[in-house]
Amino acid sequence: MEHETHAAHAHQHEAQAVATWAMAVQATLHCLTGCAIGEVLGMVIGTALGWANLPTTVLAVILAFFFGYSLTLRGVLKAGVGLRAAIRVALAADTLSIAVMELIDNGVLVLWPGAMDAGLGTVLFWVTLTISLAIAFVATTPVNKWMIGRGKGHAVVHQYHH
Template sequence: MNHQHHAHPAPHESHRQHTPADRSWRTAALATLHCLVGCAVGEVLGLVVGTALGLHTGATVALSIALAFVFGYALTMRGVRRAGLGLGPALKVALAADTVSIAVMELIDNSAMLAVPGAMDAGLSDLLFWTSLAGALVLAFLVTVPVNRRLIALGRGHAVVHAHH
């Protein structure tokens, strides 16, 4: 029996053309994920250090926010420095690209952590601390994606970074 294989068109859904709106949501999600990585490193480090040192909740939150901004900016600066920008211009790009995104992310994830009873008082070996933190970061991502989509549409936020790649 001779079976000839003919190319058949794939189902319509698998070859759907991506619209500009699809691409802008994807771009916003990737920009937010990039921002989340830097924020999460700083956030986790701040919460871990603050909790380990037994700092008051306010001091721990302040430390985690400060480190989230530092690591968020540093991650963006690393990329644009590789593209050839000097330190000063790279810092300006990072500030323009990430400030709103990080601020929104920090507002949401710290509010979520504070809203979970006992999360900020839980120890580093406590599942409540880590599940609350993970949930807070997921929530921050979900809230920040539409913010970043709007910024990119306006030529701001991570749109500034893409001009240097």
């Protein structure tokens, strides 16, 4: 029992040692890609349908999760993992990262004066969306580094890329 505890503890330190900022940035860029696709598509659809801010934002968040998970699923499935296992990997790898990204991104948009009412054709919309995603990236990168350092998040995905 003591040997197993020591081995688990040594493995934990080993996992923490491989968590680099470069890995965290790469994982966060992956997250940002899915979130940005979902955010923009959700805003375009909601605006085109004449929806109010809340349902448009909800759609954008749902699509951000969908595209974030889809990008991970694509890579894991390509590595030969079955669909059920790939879905579990995507959920484990991306849920916290996407949640933090979306919380920060949408929080900035809600707090920025006039951003929620800016139309897609305005500079204000695109500038605030860009700034909100940049702030979300900066806030989410340490979260991803922390998760990778504990063998969670994108560390789970990386085991399928080898």
